[in-house]
Amino acid sequence: MQEQSLFQKIRGQSRALKILFQAIENEHIAQAYLFHGIEGVGKFTTALYFGMALNCLANKEFRPCGVCSSCHKFLNFEHPDLLYLFPTPNLQLTPEGEIKNDEYRKEYEGYIRNKIETPWEDYRFSSNIMIRKESISWLIKRLNISSYEAKYRICIIEDADLMNIETANAFLKTLEEPPESTVIILTTNNPSQLLPTIVSRCQPIHFQPVDPNVIAQILIDDFNTSPRTARIVSQIADGSVKYAIHLVQGESSKLRERAFEIMQMALEGNDLAYYRSLQANLQKYNAENLIEIIRYLCMFVGDLDLIESAEEQVVNIDKKDFLIEARAKIPIQNSAELTDKVLDFVLLMQDYIRKIRGNVNLQLIQQNLYFQLNNLFRP
Ligand SMILES: [Zn+2]
Structure with missing residues (x-):
């Protein structure tokens, strides 16, 4: 048996959890909730x-236990009374909620599998996604038949802002008067995109950006991240646990390779090559790409601080030779000085990320970040 409630796993959201605990304690459950806050802070x-807690079979203090038959089905998204909607391409859903096309079904199942196995990665569908009218129609139909086995039927609509006006209007009546023992939870990163008529029918619960210290602890405890890497990543993750995990679990993506290329050019002082590559890639990277490149740069620079003293903690260990060479070139007196330089660089990059979000010219940022990297390697 699980020794504690799974709620213990959700960190940095004590205010939101307190409201929900009180609702459970007083058995005063709202019919509809709106969980809002930035991406990757634990809303889903x-x-x-x-x-799960509302249906868990374990003793009260352990709910949700995660191991009883009810919890087990919830965790595998197989509980007949868990109705889960998320934005999808047009899957040509039948009125019975079935997906007949094999390719579409594969995508749908792929999304769920990703949610279970690597929820910190974004799942990419083959075409544009939204919460579709057919899905909502199916949901309404399902809600009108009685529940199968659960005490409470749970309906989660993820990224509810990705519903067009027509679909939202079709859902209003159900949201206002859900069938008995049904709890509807909408989640959104963009509450301002929701119709006011939707928002007013839900109890809003705000999820805060997670404190960097809490994020660092999660990375250390659950993802085997070294304390120094955890500190750097937690500072660049903008309060999003999902993003932080994505960064430490990051596989060799094209953006990481680009970051590595930039590191190499800066180390060699090959300014011309860099400016040529900037010209060649003028349209290639959008603001989000550039932010990710900057984050990878911060990881590489963070590794420079580790490669001599704590090699086992280096994130980009596949670039070990490069890191050793680069570390040797940095003009410093002692390792404390390097740690300071690395932190200064990371803070500066955080500022660049804010500027990118504030619509600063992307080319200018790319020129400046190269200049800053260059500075790191020269006296
Ligand atoms: Zn349970």
């Missing part, structure tokens, strides 16, 4: 655990 997981 909390929604799932809340639904």
